[in-house]
Amino acid sequence: MTAVKTETSGGAIEIGGLRKAFGANEVLRGIDLRVASGEVVCVIGPSGSGKSTLLRCVNLLEEPTAGTVRVGGVDVTAPDVDIDAVRRRIGMVFQSFNLFPHLTALGNVVIAQRKVLRRGRAEAERIAREQLEGVGLADKTGSYPAQLSGGQQQRVAIARALAMGPEVMLFDEPTSALDPELVGDVLGVMRGLARPGEGRGMTMLVVTHEMGFAREVADRVVFMDGGVVVEEGPPARVIDDPAHERTRTFLSRVLDPAAARVGETD
Numbered sequence: 220m221t222a223v224k225t226e227t228s229g230g231a232i233e234i235g236g237l238r239k240a241f242g243a244n245e246v247l248r249g250i251d252l253r254v255a256s257g258e259v260v261c262v263i264g265p266s267g268s269g270k271s272t273l274l275r276c277v278n279l280l281e282e283p284t285a286g287t288v289r290v291g292g293v294d295v296t297a298p299d300v301d302i303d304a305v306r307r308r309i310g311m312v313f314q315s316f317n318l319f320p321h322l323t324a325l326g327n328v329v330i331a332q333r334k335v336l337r338r339g340r341a342e343a344e345r346i347a348r349e350q351l352e353g354v355g356l357a358d359k360t361g362s363y364p365a366q367l368s369g370g371q372q373q374r375v376a377i378a379r380a381l382a383m384g385p386e387v388m389l390f391d392e393p394t395s396a397l398d399p400e401l402v403g404d405v406l407g408v409m410r411g412l413a414r415p416g417e418g419r420g421m422t423m424l425v426v427t428h429e430m431g432f433a434r435e436v437a438d439r440v441v442f443m444d445g446g447v448v449v450e451e452g453p454p455a456r457v458i459d460d461p462a463h464e465r466t467r468t469f470l471s472r473v474l475d476p477a478a479a480r481v482g483e484t485d
């Protein structure tokens with residue numbers, strides 16, 4: 220199963236001195252991060268470290284307090300930026316799929332193409348079928364979300380994002396709400412997107428706790444804690460031989476959850 224890659228390249232993400240505060244709570248405290256075109260970067264880190272906020276600042280779901288974010292060379296934090304135009308270039312997949320329950324899989328992939336990109340029905344449906352086929356759901360185009368497993372719904376959400384022809388894709392814990400047996404199919408789609416059989420892969424910034432996926436697919440792993448990047452590097456280095464104690468502690472909890480539960484108070 221290989222996701223259909225749309226005509227995308229040239230999309231790189233450059234984050235410089237990014238800060239975000241909610242009131243007195245400074246959640247991002249100066250993030251510098253670059254994702255080159257076609258590169259896959261996995262972000263890991265404890266709950267509350269600012270991973271989702273980082274992604275949300277990239278597509279302007281949150282307004283950064285300071286710093287710059289460039290996507291494909293365009294400064295999305297410029298005061299005169301067209302937010303809708305920015306969001307069209309960035310696909311985002313969340314933990315919750317947020318499909319319309321009254322629309323079929325096909326309808327869910329068609330609707331934003333029609334409303335946002337103003338594509339005609341025939342073209343939007345053709346692209347939707349291609350993308351649904353790409354995520355392994357050619358036989359589910361007529362199914363409603365309630366008739367699909369969580370993994371299938373998440374793959375519809377990925378197809379929906381790809382149908383918009385994004386330059387970059389952001390994933391925020393796309394498999395963490397899924398039953399374990401459904402995780403593999405979603406990760407398989409993401410792997411196909413990152414490493415297509417031909418051509419350059421999608422530029423991807425992925426928040427995940429799936430260390431096997433990070434190890435195999437990521438070009439780089441970034442460990443965040445307390446709103447800063449503590450360390451980053453090739454997956455084998457960061458995951459198997461972390462330089463920082465905080466990274467080691469986090470990884471021991473993620474890689475061996477049973478051991479982490481020992482000593483919990485309740």
Ligand SMILES: Nc1ncnc2c1ncn2[C@@H]1O[C@H](COP(=O)(O)OP(=O)(O)OP(=O)(O)O)[C@@H](O)[C@H]1O
Nearest residue numbers: 241244246264265266267268269270271272273392
């Ligand atoms: N809209 C908001 N208003 C106020 N505080 C917020 C808002 N969004 C996030 N925060 C705070 O920012 C901090 C970082 O949250 P964020 O969701 O980015 O963490 P995370 O690393 O994604 O955590 P998790 O692994 O649990 O998803 C938290 O302390 C959170 O309470």
Ligand SMILES: [Mg+2]
Nearest residue numbers: 270271272391
């Ligand atoms: Mg989060």
